[in-house]
Amino acid sequence: MDHLLSVAAAVAAVLQALLYAAAAPLLVGWIRKVKARLQNRRGPSVLQPYRDLRKLLGKEVRVAHTASPLFRAAPYVVFAATWLAAATVPLFAVDLPTTAVADLIVLVGLLALARFFLALAGMDVGTAFGGMGASREMLVSALAEPAMLMAVFTLAMTAHSTNLAGVIDFQLTSDFALRPSFLFALAGLVLVALAETGRIPVDNPATHLELTMIHEAMLLEYSGRHLALMEWAAQIKLVLYGALIANIFFPWGIAQSLAPSALGIAIAVIVAKLMLLGAALAVGETLLAKMRLFRAPAFLNLALLLALLGLLSHVILEVGA
Amino acid sequence: MSLIALPLLQQFVLVLAALVLFSSFVLLSQARLVSAIHAFAWQGGLVAAVTTVVAVAGDSTHLYFSALLTFALKAVLIPWMLHRLIRRLELERHVELLRWYAMVNMVAVALVIFSYWLVLPMVHEELAFTRNIVAISLAVVLIGLWMMVVRQQAVAQVLGFMSMENGLFLAAVSATDGMPLVVELGVAFDVLVAMVLFGVFFFQIRESIDSLDVDRLNRLTETVEETDAETGAGSRPMMVKSAVAEGE
Numbered sequence: 001m002d003h004l005l006s007v008a009a010a011v012a013a014v015l016q017a018l019l020y021a022a023a024a025p026l027l028v029g030w031i032r033k034v035k036a037r038l039q040n041r042r043g044p045s046v047l048q049p050y051r052d053l054r055k056l057l058g059k060e061v062r063v064a065h066t067a068s069p070l071f072r073a074a075p076y077v078v079f080a081a082t083w084l085a086a087a088t089v090p091l092f093a094v095d096l097p098t099t100a101v102a103d104l105i106v107l108v109g110l111l112a113l114a115r116f117f118l119a120l121a122g123m124d125v126g127t128a129f130g131g132m133g134a135s136r137e138m139l140v141s142a143l144a145e146p147a148m149l150m151a152v153f154t155l156a157m158t159a160h161s162t163n164l165a166g167v168i169d170f171q172l173t174s175d176f177a178l179r180p181s182f183l184f185a186l187a188g189l190v191l192v193a194l195a196e197t198g199r200i201p202v203d204n205p206a207t208h209l210e211l212t213m214i215h216e217a218m219l220l221e222y223s224g225r226h227l228a229l230m231e232w233a234a235q236i237k238l239v240l241y242g243a244l245i246a247n248i249f250f251p252w253g254i255a256q257s258l259a260p261s262a263l264g265i266a267i268a269v270i271v272a273k274l275m276l277l278g279a280a281l282a283v284g285e286t287l288l289a290k291m292r293l294f295r296a297p298a299f300l301n302l303a304l305l306l307a308l309l310g311l312l313s314h315v316i317l318e319v320g321a
Numbered sequence: 322m323s324l325i326a327l328p329l330l331q332q333f334v335l336v337l338a339a340l341v342l343f344s345s346f347v348l349l350s351q352a353r354l355v356s357a358i359h360a361f362a363w364q365g366g367l368v369a370a371v372t373t374v375v376a377v378a379g380d381s382t383h384l385y386f387s388a389l390l391t392f393a394l395k396a397v398l399i400p401w402m403l404h405r406l407i408r409r410l411e412l413e414r415h416v417e418l419l420r421w422y423a424m425v426n427m428v429a430v431a432l433v434i435f436s437y438w439l440v441l442p443m444v445h446e447e448l449a450f451t452r453n454i455v456a457i458s459l460a461v462v463l464i465g466l467w468m469m470v471v472r473q474q475a476v477a478q479v480l481g482f483m484s485m486e487n488g489l490f491l492a493a494v495s496a497t498d499g500m501p502l503v504v505e506l507g508v509a510f511d512v513l514v515a516m517v518l519f520g521v522f523f524f525q526i527r528e529s530i531d532s533l534d535v536d537r538l539n540r541l542t543e544t545v546e547e548t549d550a551e552t553g554a555g556s557r558p559m560m561v562k563s564a565v566a567e568g569e
Contacts, residue, residue: 178332180339301423305346308430313339316437317453 006097008258013096017087019267020243024235025049027242027278034282049235056228064125064221074121075222075229078114082233085110086240090247092266093255094165094172103162104152108145111196114233115141122218133217136293140195140202140214143300148192150307154185154314155248164244168251180317184310186249191303193241195296198234200285202296212293239274246273330378334495337371338454341491342433345464348484349429352416354476358403361480365395368487372494379498387505391490394509399483399516406520407476410527417474425471429464436460454495461488475526475533479519486512 029046036043063072088102088110102110115137122134156162158181159170195202198215207213219230247254253269255262291299327335344364351357369392376384407413419425436459443455465488468481490508493500500508523533530537 178329178336180336183336184339184343298422301426305426305430306343309339309343309346309433312430312433312437313342316433316456317335317339 005258009095009097012093012258012263013087013098016091016093016096017083017098019091020086020236020239021083021232023274024232024239025053027239027274028235030275031278031282034279035286038282038286053228053232056223056231057225059224061224061226063223063226064127067125067221070117071121071124071221072226074117074124075226075233077117078121079229079233079236081110081114081117082236082240085114086236086243088164089240089243090165090168090254091243092263092270093258094168095256095258096165099163099165102164104156104164104167105149105162107164108148108152111237112141112145114237118218118230121222125221127221129217129220133214133220136214137218140296140300143297144192144195144303147188147300147303147307148196150304150311151185151188151192154181154307154310157311157314158182158318164248167248168254169256171248171251172254172256179314181310181314182249184306184313186245188303188305188307188310189245191299191306193245195300195303197238197241199281201288201291201299204290212290214293242274242277243270246270246277328378330374334371334374334378335453337367337374338457338491338495341367341371341487342457342460345461345484345488346426346429348480349464349468350419350422350426352419354407354412354415354417354474355404357477357480358400358407361403361484362396362400364484364487365400366392368491368494369396371491375494375498381498383502384494384498386502387494387500390505390509394512395483395487399512402516402520403476403479406523410476410523410533412476412533415474417472417477420471425467429467432463432467433460436463455492458488458492458495461485461491464488473534473536475519475523475535478535479516483512483516 026046026049029044029049032048033043033046085107087098088107090096090099119134119137122130122137124130152162155167158179159167161167161170194200198205203214204212205215207216215234219227222230247270250273253266253273255266341364344360344367348357348360348364351360369388372384372388372391376382376388407415433456437456440456440459462485465481465483465485468484469478472478472481486508526535526538527533
């Protein structure tokens with residue numbers, strides 16, 4: 001029986017990882033659709049990102065002659081690391097083997113690995129844009145990472161576990177409480193997610209020819225399936241942050257067992273949550289303008305401050321004597 | 322007593338207190354005077370909200386009155402007066418240069434930790450749930466003081482002073498279930514009078530040094546002009562530089 005259960009859990013884990021990869025373009029398509037509607041455009045179909053990926057995957061790969069083997073390897077490393085990181089975040093079920101082996105610090109580490117290779121690949125060919133994009137990406141991530149870790153530690157301190165499944169279990173089993181620390185951690189994590197996924201106050205995902213671009217600048221030299229993998233990895237990262245925020249702070253609805261009915265409900269709930277988050281992101285991106293790059297440190301400083309206040313308010317207000 | 326054991330209303334008080342602390346940080350890092358005044362108004366409103374919720378939780382009628390007083394005074398009247406003042410001083414578009422703002426914020430975080438450390442012996446005593454808020458309100462007081470230290474603008478310093486008063490009020494409401502009404506009325510009146518006096522002072526300072534940058538009060542106007550006329554390099558390079566930099 002135990003054996004059967006673990007097989008079922010493994011199947012569910014694989015299914016979840018596949019769902020991450022499969023649903024990622026859909027979320028991006030949904031965000032673009034909502035954004036287009038808000039700007040009084042009809043916008044492309046929600047399935048457009050899939051078509052883009054298919055087209056890119058079918059195209060020939062062109063590589064600059066100055067490129068080293070690292071340039072060719074980077075898309076695979078970035079995609080694998082991001083996907084693996086996504087697999088450790090519970091999407092629709094809590095008790096999965098992938099979430100048991102990896103905790104929040106591993107998650108941050110895997111994302112850092114992907115980012116490291118992305119920045120290296122940006123510098124590899126030696127074009128001005130690539131180096132500029134890499135340096136900016138590192139500026140943003142060096143400031144975002146402490147904020148993310150602080151926010152994550154706030155959760156870990158409350159739940160007494162750095163394991164994501166442990167945090168979610170704690171949220172589900174403990175009685176409802178208004179926690180100021182979670183409020184601050186949520187706000188901090190949202191700001192970090194915006195910066196890390198290259199959304200609007202920090203980077204503009206829609207433009208390609210701007211001196212202010214960060215993520216796009218590193219991908220300029222990529223073509224064909226390499227570009228497809230890089231884009232896909234970025235989309236998976238967006239779903240990862242969405243699932244992280246949705247499931248840690250609002251875990252209600254996630255499947256605690258592996259019964260088919262519970263899984264079905266959980267998938268429906270997480271789809272609704274991600275659609276809501278995506279719509280909120282689209283509204284935010286429509287309302288806000290991109291900041292100057294030199295304002296980004298102030299933005300991430302705010303994220304760090306919020307995360308720190310979360311940690312402090314946990315210690316001061318919640319633990320007590 | 323952990324958080325879960327508290328009634329929901331008292332948890333709400335804790336959330337609001339944490340938001341008051343956050344508004345203190347927001348106030349500290351505003352470069353524009355108008356947005357700093359708005360942040361101050363928000364803080365006043367949050368303090369009034371804390372008072373209201375404490376009144377509901379403790380069922381104490383006189384706190385409703387003081388919540389109303391706080392809201393009228395600190396979220397509406399004083400911000401409005403300050404707004405009118407800076408409009409008359411033509412400082413609406415004034416943007417202060419914040420030096421080392423990340424460092425300033427980190428010092429403020431250190432002040433929060435320090436005030437927690439100070440309050441820790443009290444926490445070990447078995448007191449009411451609001452004892453934790455004493456640390457928060459002490460931090461708000463210290464951050465207000467810190468704002469008066471790091472800012473050069475007289476109006477920003479007044480905002481720091483007023484937010485110190487907010488912190489004291491928060492401590493009074495949360496730790497002792499509010500002051501007697503007479504004391505509260507007296508304090509409110511004092512704050513109002515202080516505000517009027519500050520307004521008079523702003524105009525005085527401006528008239529005598531032509532700016533509200535109180536750092537200039539450290540210098541003697543005559544010396545600056547003399548060195549300026551001599552275009553003397555060497556003897557007081559700092560003053561010449563600052564005089565040039567501030568020559569509007």
